[in-house]
Amino acid sequence: MRNKFEEQLEQLNIELIEMGSMCEQRISDAIKALTSHNMELAKMVMEKDSEIDQKEREIESLCLKMLLQQQPVARDLRLISSALKMITDMERIGDQAADIAEIVSMANISVEDLSNIVGMGEATMKMVTDSIDAYVRKDLELAKHVIDYDDVVDEYFIKVKKELISFISNSESDGEFAVDLLMIAKYFERIGDHATNIAEWVEFSITGKHKGS
Amino acid sequence: MRQKIFRSMGVLIAASLIFFYVLIVGVMYQQLFNNMEKEVEREARYLNSALNITGIDYLDNQVMKDEGNRITLIDSGGTVLFDSSEEIHTMDNHKDRPEIIEALKKGKGSSMRFSETLRQQTFYYAFRLDNGMVIRVANTTDSVLTMIMTNMPILLVLACIILIIAMIFARWQTKSIITPINNLNLEKPLENDIYDELTPLLHRIDNQNHLIKEQLEHLNKKQEEFNAITENMREALIIINKKNTVLSMNRAAVELLNVKRGNCIEKHFLTISRNHEFQSTIEEAMSGTPSDAIVILDNKYYKIMANPVYLEGILNGCVVLMLDVTEKHRAEQMRKEFSANVSHELKTPLMSISGYAEIIKNGLVKSEDIPEFSGRIYSEATRLSSLVGDIIKLSRLDEDENTPDFEEVNLLVLAEDIKERLLTQAAKKNVELRVIGENVKVKGVRQILDEMIYNLLDNAIKYNEDNGKAGVSVIKENDTVVLSVWDTGIGIPKEHQDRIFERFYRVDKSHSRETGGTGLGLSIVKHGAYYHNADIKIDSEPLRGTKIIITFKAI
Numbered sequence: 001m002r003n004k005f006e007e008q009l010e011q012l013n014i015e016l017i018e019m020g021s022m023c024e025q026r027i028s029d030a031i032k033a034l035t036s037h038n039m040e041l042a043k044m045v046m047e048k049d050s051e052i053d054q055k056e057r058e059i060e061s062l063c064l065k066m067l068l069q070q071q072p073v074a075r076d077l078r079l080i081s082s083a084l085k086m087i088t089d090m091e092r093i094g095d096q097a098a099d100i101a102e103i104v105s106m107a108n109i110s111v112e113d114l115s116n117i118v119g120m121g122e123a124t125m126k127m128v129t130d131s132i133d134a135y136v137r138k139d140l141e142l143a144k145h146v147i148d149y150d151d152v153v154d155e156y157f158i159k160v161k162k163e164l165i166s167f168i169s170n171s172e173s174d175g176e177f178a179v180d181l182l183m184i185a186k187y188f189e190r191i192g193d194h195a196t197n198i199a200e201w202v203e204f205s206i207t208g209k210h211k212g213s
Numbered sequence: 214m215r216q217k218i219f220r221s222m223g224v225l226i227a228a229s230l231i232f233f234y235v236l237i238v239g240v241m242y243q244q245l246f247n248n249m250e251k252e253v254e255r256e257a258r259y260l261n262s263a264l265n266i267t268g269i270d271y272l273d274n275q276v277m278k279d280e281g282n283r284i285t286l287i288d289s290g291g292t293v294l295f296d297s298s299e300e301i302h303t304m305d306n307h308k309d310r311p312e313i314i315e316a317l318k319k320g321k322g323s324s325m326r327f328s329e330t331l332r333q334q335t336f337y338y339a340f341r342l343d344n345g346m347v348i349r350v351a352n353t354t355d356s357v358l359t360m361i362m363t364n365m366p367i368l369l370v371l372a373c374i375i376l377i378i379a380m381i382f383a384r385w386q387t388k389s390i391i392t393p394i395n396n397l398n399l400e401k402p403l404e405n406d407i408y409d410e411l412t413p414l415l416h417r418i419d420n421q422n423h424l425i426k427e428q429l430e431h432l433n434k435k436q437e438e439f440n441a442i443t444e445n446m447r448e449a450l451i452i453i454n455k456k457n458t459v460l461s462m463n464r465a466a467v468e469l470l471n472v473k474r475g476n477c478i479e480k481h482f483l484t485i486s487r488n489h490e491f492q493s494t495i496e497e498a499m500s501g502t503p504s505d506a507i508v509i510l511d512n513k514y515y516k517i518m519a520n521p522v523y524l525e526g527i528l529n530g531c532v533v534l535m536l537d538v539t540e541k542h543r544a545e546q547m548r549k550e551f552s553a554n555v556s557h558e559l560k561t562p563l564m565s566i567s568g569y570a571e572i573i574k575n576g577l578v579k580s581e582d583i584p585e586f587s588g589r590i591y592s593e594a595t596r597l598s599s600l601v602g603d604i605i606k607l608s609r610l611d612e613d614e615n616t617p618d619f620e621e622v623n624l625l626v627l628a629e630d631i632k633e634r635l636l637t638q639a640a641k642k643n644v645e646l647r648v649i650g651e652n653v654k655v656k657g658v659r660q661i662l663d664e665m666i667y668n669l670l671d672n673a674i675k676y677n678e679d680n681g682k683a684g685v686s687v688i689k690e691n692d693t694v695v696l697s698v699w700d701t702g703i704g705i706p707k708e709h710q711d712r713i714f715e716r717f718y719r720v721d722k723s724h725s726r727e728t729g730g731t732g733l734g735l736s737i738v739k740h741g742a743y744y745h746n747a748d749i750k751i752d753s754e755p756l757r758g759t760k761i762i763i764t765f766k767a768i
Binding site: 013014017020024132137 | 476492
């Protein structure tokens with residue numbers, strides 16, 4: 001009985017990492033699509049969003065099965081409940097990556113200097129990677145680092161916003177793509193928040209204390 | 214073992230107790246019965262002779278009722294005439310009793326009958342009197358069964374006591390047998406002083422110990438060899454089983470993937486790297502086909518090769534080898550860039566030459582414009598020829614073969630010489646040239662050193678402001694000779710400083726043709742410096758000037 005439970009826990013672990021790496025891949029593809037105006041890549045990111053949703057359902061049913069059949073307690077219960085919360089955040093990250101890809105594929109973004117928004121994308125990417133790494137290595141320090149790093153992404157958002165405002169006021173062209181870029185920045189900012197959530201749940205699964213409570 | 218000894222001892226004791234009991238009772242009973250038989254017979258015989266002499270009245274006078282053996286007198290018709298224990302009226306005819314029939318026939322007879330419950334048995338002995346009547350004597354005793362049953366409680370108590378004593382004894386016995394066996398020194402079995410019966414076993418253990426030791430040593434040696442190989446190789450080596458669990462990874466793998474070894478062994482491969490290419494390469498190997506790929510981790514290029522491992526024909530996992538190919542990749546990239554650049558650079562002047570020539574050939578140029586056109590053709594051809602010359606110089610520096618002999622070259626004299634040659638060019642931009650320093654000699658190839666200083670000073674003039682200054686200084690510092698070429702020119706921005714020595718690299722791509730040059734000058738300088746084992750450094754600030762410092766070893 002116990003052995004089967006161990007096996008299921010290991011499977012949960014692997015599936016979570018797989019889901020995390022899917023999210024990473026989607027974000028990095030979305031950033032690539034944004035910088036290289038690669039419509040094909042953007043479309044692919046949008047299409048593959050369903051894979052993450054599928055994965056979420058799989059992990060969810062695995063978690064519920066374990067809760068019902070094994071009635072875990074203490075650490076195991078914490079692990080499973082935090083996994084249940086984490087997949088929700090990961091699924092949202094996947095959705096937002098798809099949203100970014102959608103904007104990229106629809107809009108004609110022609111700003112020459114994308115450095116700030118790309119920097120922002122890379123910063124969020126780093127947060128997602130680090131939060132998953134923190135889960136994989138059960139690294140409390142790294143989880144805390146991710147939570148702190150959210151400020152960097154927030155700063156980037158403000159920077160991008162200011163840049164776009166000055167761009168609209170200085171140029172005669174319509175500000176449509178500026179709004180699109182702002183949306184993208186907002187999505188990145190949201191992804192950063194979700195990565196923070198994941199890190200908080202990692203912290204919870206290790207220490208049993210959640211930041212929010 | 215203790216249990217077994219206990220049980221067999223118990224069974225043995227119980228069985229022997231029961232056996233002896235039954236045997237003894239049987240023997241004793243037989244004895245008693247025989248005695249009883251004889252006694253009954255004797256009494257019957259005595260009564261017989263007494264009755265024959267005195268008649269029946271003897272019985273009434275002599276025999277007390279209900280005392281001793283039962284005595285019965287029966288007439289020849291079977292009717293009971295006298296009985297010592299019962300009223301004769303209640304008794305039925307005895308003619309059909311076997312002992313009576315026998316006595317009537319043969320003069321005497323005996324028989325034994327069990328009571329209805331088998332609890333008792335009665336022995337009868339009968340004699341025929343002279344007057345034809347029959348006297349019978351009977352004795353009733355307990356049967357064997359009753360005897361056994363009545364003595365059972367005593368026996369049980371006895372058995373219990375014996376068993377308890379036996380068990381205590383057995384416990385002590387087993388303990389004293391087992392203790393030395395438990396205390397056996399299995400490391401050195403032959404040194405034990407114990408039962409002779411165990412000696413063969415001890416010998417076998419000893420042999421096995423030796424065998425195990427040998428095999429262990431063999432395995433350890435193998436392991437050490439394996440470790441020595443894997444730990445010291447630069448390539449990362451990861452062994453994965455078919456469940457994607459990491460079985461082992463060497464030091465290089467730990468370093469390359471930037472993980473802790475304890476965190477990875479016996480963990481799923483995903484824990485180590487979530488890289489997509491990596492995963493698919495391993496998946497492919499797990500499906501049975503060797504595969505390789507280039508993955509980018511932390512801006513470095515790695516070639517990974519995954520090979521399936523078969524044990525007895527069954528796929529059992531895979532071995533992943535990882536090489537750092539960043540340098541190779543970069544070199545390849547540079548080579549590609551270089552050949553693309555060379556063809557472009559060669560093509561541009563050629564196109565102009567053929568263009569001008571075509572216009573002249575078609576007679577579209579007025580005769581007074583011909584000198585200007587031919588001048589352009591000439592300048593493009595010169596450019597082409599200097600480009601080809603530079604490429605040849607570079608490729609000569611690339612090859613180490615046919616090295617010209619090293620000689621002692623006085624750098625200051627050489628610099629003065631070059632300055633003289635460049636004076637006209639400097640005059641065009643009104644740049645002031647200075648050569649200062651000490652008379653120092655270095656070992657080198659005059660032609661290459663000349664080329665290097667010429668290129669540097671030429672650049673210092675070309676990329677200078679009008680009315681600027683440029684110069685060469687040669688200084689001896691300890692055991693090194695420092696040659697620096699400086700200018701007050703436009704300088705080189707920081708982000709370009711790493712790349713200016715690359716072939717065809719231009720800081721300002723749009724204006725390269727105005728300043729002339731082939732884009733290979735600094736590359737030749739760098740290669741020349743390498744050739745002389747000299748160190749090259751750049752110190753530059755935009756709009757302030759550039760200083761290129763080459764440090765030679767002094768003679």
